[in-house]
Each structure stands twice: as C-alpha cells, then as structure tokens.
Ligand SMILES: Nc1ncnc2c1ncn2[C@@H]1O[C@H](COP(=O)(O)OP(=O)(O)O)[C@@H](O)[C@H]1O
C-alpha cells in the first residue's frame with residue numbers, strides 16, 4: 001500500500017505541481033577551477049529543495065499563487081524536501097516511495113557551472129496509481145508536470161496525469177519525453193537543447209527557435225514557451241511568435257532559471273494578464289532567480305510592476 005506523505009486534508013488547488021523525480025540541490029562554490037587528482041575544498045555549500053515542479057510551487061507561492069506540490073518522495077533527502085516545503089509554507093501531498101529521493105550537485109567554479117543530476121530512484125506502477133489519485137483529490141485548475149521521469153516510469157504517465165481530469169496541463173520535460181507525449185497541453189517549456197531534441201532541428205538563432213517551437217506547438221500545445229538562456233525567451237501561439245530578450249543582470253547561477261520562467265508565465269496567466277505581459281512577467285521572474293544562488297527564492301515584491309522593463313517583439 002502506498003503511504004501519504006503530506007500535510008493537511010486535500011483541498012482544491014489553483015495550480016498543482018507534479019515532480020516525479022524531486023532532488024535536493026547541492027550547490028558548491030569553489031574559488032579555483034577543479035583539477036584532476038586534487039581535493040577542492042570550500043566553505044560555501046548550499047542545500048535547496050529542488051526538482052522542477054517543486055521549484056515552480058515555491059516560486060508561485062512566493063508570487064502569491066497557491067500552488068501545492070505532489071509527486072514521489074522517499075528516504076532522507078525526501079524528508080529534507082518535505083521539511084523545507086513546510087518551512088516555506090508550500091502545501092505538499094506526496095506519495096511516499098520505498099526508494100530514495102536523489103541529490104543533484106552543481107559546482108560553481110571560476111571556469112564555469114558544472115551540473116551532475118542523478119537519475120533518481122525506481123518508482124512502481126502502484127505509486128503512479130496513487131499519484132493519479134492525489135491529483136484527482138486536489139482537482140486543480142492547472143496542473144504542472146515537470147522534471148525528469150524516475151526510473152520505471154514512461155512518458156505515457158504524463159499523458160495519463162494530464163487526461164485524468166478537466167485541468168489544463170503545463171509540461172516542462174526533456175525533449176525526448178515531449179516527443180513521446182500525445183495529449184493536449186496548455187504549454188510546454190523547452191530550453192534550446194530540448195527544443196532541438198524534440199524537433200530534430202538545429203536551434204541556433206531566435207528564428208530557428210521560432211520555427212522549431214511552431215512545429216512543436218502543432219503536436220498538441222496551446223503555447224510553446226521556449227527558453228533561450230542568456231538570449232531570453234520566445235512564446236509561440238497559434239497566431240503569434242513573441243520574443244523577449246533576457247534582462248541584463250549579474251548572474252550567480254542558472255539553476256532554477258527555466259522553472260522561474262514557467263512560474264512567472266503561469267503567475268501572469270493566473271492574474272489574467274494578456275499573453276504578452278505574462279511573457280514579460282516570466283522574464284522578470286527568471287532574471288530574479290538567476291541573480292541568487294541555487295533554487296533559493298529571491299524577493300519577488302515588485303515583479304509585476306517591473307515587467308515593463310522587458311521589451312517584446314514579434315518574430
Ligand atoms: N545569463 C542569463 N542572463 C539573464 N537571464 C538569463 C540568463 N540565463 C537564463 N536567463 C533567464 O532564464 C530563463 C531560462 O533559462 P534557460 O537556461 O533557458 O532555462 P533552463 O534552466 O530550463 O535550461 C531564460 O529565458 C532567461 O530569461
């Protein structure tokens with residue numbers, strides 16, 4: 001029997017996020033480039049509750065949109081994530097699994113950003129059945145399914161979650177998963193390489209990204225929100241392709257940048273913003289998140305007022 005690892009009685013949610021493969025994010029900053037055979041030492045280490053949907057729940061909650069988190073948690077890192085969500089006031093309703101939730105490591109060194117993501121635990125079909133029930137219990141208006149799939153789970157589970165009720169579903173998953181989905185989705189948020197992987201196209205320029213996003217959109221997405229790193233973001237709908245450059249900020253690291261972009265977009269939609277403004281909000285939220293380390297939640301107080309800083313053009 002699967003166990004419920006969550007706080008409180010299930011209640012309706014505006015947005016519910018699903019993270020099937022959560023992670024504790026371990027961010028280490030070193031002062032010298034890593035050298036083979038040498039021990040690097042640092043006093044600067046940070047642990048955050050992570051995984052794409054969990055980050056979206058944290059960012060949305062901080063942006064004033066109720067967004068409980070569900071998915072699978074297990075082991076000591078799973079307990080740490082649950083405690084962090086409680087401390088941050090993010091409602092949670094996870095299926096407790098026998099496997100251990102993973103630890104993902106980012107090393108920030110003078111020569112760059114190194115990320116190592118563990119593939120995560122094995123999850124069983126009965127855990128998936130329990131997850132579908134959790135989602136039905138909450139009956140959200142919008143569902144966000146984000147992050148990699150744990151071992152034992154195939155892309156059809158995403159279609160199953162999206163099709164289990166009347167909610168609109170956003171997905172932020174790897175290109176090979178996007179390629180295999182067959183349901184109807186509100187939005188997907190590929191980054192440049194995921195967009196290339198999902199379409200088999202080379203994505204170098206903004207124009208390349210717009211063509212690839214338009215092709216991907218036709219496979220069942222109302223919007224494709226493509227993130228292009230320091231080049232900004234692109235929002236493609238049936239009638240439009242809108243491009244917004246990134247805001248010039250001092251970047252600490254880009255962990256959580258894509259999750260922040262999606263959160264800002266969903267927060268804009270939840271507030272009834274027109275699509276163009278939701279794209280602006282998304283870019284401001286992403287700029288805030290890349291300015292802090294790991295997936296810690298920065299101050300979002302003036303995000304909505306500052307969205308006019310973002311210029312949007314038609315591609
Ligand atoms: N170097 C940067 N400077 C400013 N903003 C950035 C930078 N890198 C990323 N961003 C912002 O974060 C968003 C998501 O970044 P990206 O790296 O494309 O996502 P992901 O984390 O999914 O790979 C971008 O669309 C942009 O708005």
Ligand SMILES: O=P(O)(O)OC[C@H]1O[C@](O)(COP(=O)(O)O)[C@@H](O)[C@@H]1O
Nearest residue numbers: 050051052104147148256257258259
């Ligand atoms: O599930 P994946 O693809 O391994 O990614 C998980 C990692 O991505 C993050 O959600 C950050 O994502 P982004 O940098 O793409 O926004 C981390 O919190 C987590 O460690």
